[in-house]
Amino acid sequence: MAKIKSKFVCQECGYETVKWLGKCPSCSQWNRFVEEFESKESKKSQRGISKGKIEKINTIRPTKKERISTGIKEMDRVLGGGIIKSSLILVGGDPGIGKSTLLLQVADYASRQSLKVLYISGEESGEQIKIRADRLGIADGELYVLAETNIDVIREFVDKEEPDLLVLDSIQTIYSPDVASAPGSVSQVREVTSMVMRMTKVRNMATFIVGHVTKSGAIAGPKVLEHMVDTVLYFEGERHFSYRILRAVKNRFGSTNEIGIFEMRDRGLIEVENPSEVFLKGRPVDAYGTVVTAAMEGTRPVLIEIQALVTYSPAGFANRVTTGIDKNRAAMLIAVLEKKAGLSIQSSDTFINVTGGLQIKEPACDLAILCALASSFKEIPVDFKTILIGEVGLTGEIRGVNSIEKRLLEAQKMGFERALIAEANIEASKEIKDMDIIPVNNIRKAMEILF
Ligand code: TYD
Ligand code: MG
Secondary structure, eight states, rough: OOOEEEEEEEEOOOOEEEOOOSBOTOOBSSSSEEEOOOHHHHHTTTOOSSSSOOOOOOOOOOOOOOOOSSSSSHHHHHHTTSTTTOOEEEEEEEETSSHHHHHHHHHHHHHHHTOOOOEEESOOOOHHHHHHHHHHHHSSSSSSEEEOOHHHHHHHHHHHHHOEEEEEGGGGOOTTTTTOOOTTTTHHEEEEEEEHHHHHHTTOOEEEEEEOOOOSSSSSOOGGGGTTTEEEEEEEEOOTTSEEEEEEEEEETSOOOOOEEEEEEEEEEEOOOOOOHHHTTTTTOOOOOOEEEEEEEEEEEEEEEEEEEEEEOTSSSOOOOEEEHHHHHHHHHHHHHHHHHHHOOTSEEEEEEGGGGGGGOOOHHHHHHHHHHHHHHHHHHOTTTTTEEOOTTTTEEEOOOHHHHHHHHHHHHHHOOOEEGGGGGGGGGTTSSSSEEEEESSSSHHHHHHO
């Protein structure tokens, strides 16, 4: 009998070695290597699906891709205007974040447009899906469910039923009997995905696959298959907040900087059409330590509230806690505040929070974070109708940001009357009328105006 070859595969990134390793040399994660077995059969199915031909690039006529609307505007936006037929879309996210709910809603909308949808779940029984569907109030369309985990069986059903849209929930529960490794391992996930990819392209249907993001490393994360699919969407959010963000991190048919915002209610996910309103809801009046800024989420400006609390540090060393912003960025802003604005804040405990569970990565929010800290330190509130937009540099200078006009218009729409922005942005914002726009070039000047 031929010897079965084995290898050790990092379940995080798919790196392969012949020996077990504690730390992955590729992604630096610990304890992610699992022994997997190669099988001869799996090689067979990796053969090409079509005979290629050489073409001169300028003679290729691009066919217009047909897009199917999901019926959910936020989802369509993230996909670049709808689902492309024969595309494979991965929806990744933490367990329990709402991936199954989202896709069942998409499946429902698609079936209402007389598309045939097959929803295959390896996690829930038909009955469980039905309970969820009742909760979501889904229509009586061409939506079929199947509880199955064997990819060969799934393929038979797909061949027989010929759906327009296929949902596989989740990739980590589906296995190919040709691969010796356990379901959810890198070899399985890759094999199943490549089979699904072929099915999708040959049948000209669109397929969504759900992939759980895992921290334990026992099953392969969606990272290992990101390069195989056409589009990668991540569904994010804090479990304790009801807001969810759908973000495209890869899209062969559209841009990747759009996001969709949803709220999880007891009847499923609801689109949030005016995110600024949602994120500013419940903002305290006349309280110190709260500031509003305008962040760009894709091409959309979103107003967000940043809160800070600066307190005496009894421990002898300062505690720095941030939620929603990068710790290092916060540390830098605290240092700038100490050195360049003369606030002795370094030895205090500081807590910074972006409300609504959002993650902010933009430097354009620096000025707001810095002023929220200063406001809490000085115990003086920042005017309720003032918005702060600008990047802060190490010398305390305030730098211009992109899309200033869009940000200011959004602020105006939400009732803000005054804005502090970088001098460099004044030119780009001169079209904005009826708003008191004040240029500031360093943080001292901003402090003078605000406090
Ligand atoms: P689910 O879609 O099962 O998450 P995933 O597939 O990503 O693991 O969503 C699970 C959570 O969503 C669960 O904690 C209950 C909650 N939920 C609602 O709040 N409202 C609803 O209408 C539904 C269906 C779920
Ligand atoms: Mg699920």
